[in-house]
Amino acid sequence: MTSNLPRRTLLAGAAGTLAIGGARAQDAKPIRIGMTVSSTGAFALAAQSGLRGAEIWVDDVNSRGGIAIGGTKRKVELVKLDDRSDKTIVPKVYETLIKEEKVDLCFGPFGSTLTAAAVNATEAADKFMVIWSASADSIYQQGYKYVVSATQQAGTLLGRPGVKAFAQLGAKKIAFAYLDEPFPAALTNGAIEEAKKLGLEVTINEKFAKGTKDFNILIQKAKATGADVFMPTAYEGDQMTIARQLREMNVEFKAVYLVYASQPQFLAIGKDALYHFSQTLLHERINWKVTGGLDRAQMMERYAKLFPNAQYAADFQTALAYGAGAALEQIIVEAQSLEAAKLKAAALKLNNKIVTVTGPYEIDETGKQFKSEFAVMQNMPSGPEAVFPPEIATAKAVYPAPPYKDRK
Incomplete structure (x- = not known):
């Protein structure tokens, strides 16, 4: 497909001549x-x-x-x-x-x-x-x-499965941060609502600008609040940078939730990706x-x-x-x-x-989707495992995550 507008393309399917039904x-x-x-x-x-x-x-x-x-x-x-x-x-x-x-x-x-x-x-x-x-x-x-x-769920619902999972694991405090754009903001706002509903303390809610490369101050600020869980939401490149800087600074939380951490490109960063939680809809x-x-x-x-x-x-x-x-x-x-x-x-x-x-699948009168929740994943040494919801879990979550020195 070229960038010239408009262009018309038809797809009748690989079996377009199959005469089922005569x-x-x-x-x-x-x-x-x-x-x-x-x-x-x-x-x-x-x-x-x-x-x-x-x-x-x-x-x-x-x-x-x-x-x-x-x-x-x-x-x-x-x-x-x-x-x-x-x-x-x-x-x-x-x-x-x-x-x-x-x-x-x-x-x-x-x-x-x-x-x-x-x-x-x-x-x-x-x-x-x-x-x-x-x-x-x-x-x-x-x-x-x-x-x-x-x-596709609405943005304010997307971060809730992770929060539910952490509540079940016994977390008490969550530190939030997000890229100042609509999708990360919506996910974070919904996750915060869920955290409050479940009785978890929100220790911080910081936004950061597009183009940010150094997350050291943000990481230190989140750690200083005593949070059990750090949940910074952005797109994949920023989250990979955050994962690297967490290890370089040796800043440890009981859990870190990075939306894209189970994606193939993210896993390519090796041990920096280990034990981080994420979410996805497609995985073996x-x-x-x-x-x-x-x-x-x-x-x-x-x-x-x-x-x-x-x-x-x-x-x-x-x-x-x-x-x-x-x-x-x-x-x-x-x-x-x-x-x-x-x-x-x-x-x-x-x-x-x-x-x-x-x-x-479940919608309301506006067409908003309330089901099809993303599964919560955790990167284990053997690869990502589904840890929430229970009906599709393939492994028990490792919580708290082991110290960086013990991650091989």
Whole structure:
């Protein structure tokens, strides 16, 4: 995909000629789903990782002959246009998808910034939009009627599993810090609310600016509060720097929670990553009992088949988008329609009746997702293990973490 706008790409799936359901299914009008994908810019890697998840879902649906509506199976076409990671062009691109490409419904773009820009266009056209990655709570506070987050929790809910896990482990005090941007701020605010609800003392809540490279003062300040747990939230590069500086300064907490610590790139820093807690939706140790779509192992097998030359392995963005497609399929089957109002009613009716690769599903009237919680991981010498929630835990958490001198 190039950065020239607009560009139209169709995906009918690897089994596009499979005639399950006979000629009637083969000749039926396809379900056209529009989305934008960043080919360049800050969101390109994550957006394309999510796109591969959506393509796995389309491939799986079409290999089964499509989605049955009114007794006829209809295949899926994914219509993709480039948004170049630019929120200023996103509304126009979604208008193009709706008015010129005649899509039946939409997938959101990657992230809160672009999704917030897209949703006015979809709402104005009475089109159903499935969110797969945007976490900003503000999206669900605007009164939109036809928005559903199928897998991605809102930002203020994302940090709560970690806090719950630490409360169960016996932590009493937590020090928070966050990058001064919407996602880290929302996660931290929600985690603080959860900590207070569970009776944990919040010893500090410090924000730091984008571009910060030296976290020594912040680390020392958190340590001086007597916190059991240090929970600094930022993006992966900053968190890797914090992990290194914690060891270099020999500053120890009973637990350190770094959102991205179980990601492959983070693990590459070696012993600096050991025993840190994190969260993810996709790992070989996380295996939900799926009722909608492929399970984790099946999704990964399909990923290897469809993208043998992909630069990166599947990650939680892949799982979010795939899971969103799997949930959407059940919503369409329940609604037996592509009309936005009927899809939204079906999405609400299916609360707590869907489990995808990312976990259980439950929304409220605004479309906000309350389930599909990230699993809490801890980096053990043998690799990351799921330690919370109990129903998918593969190991007991090591708490307190051992001193740095004993980490091999």
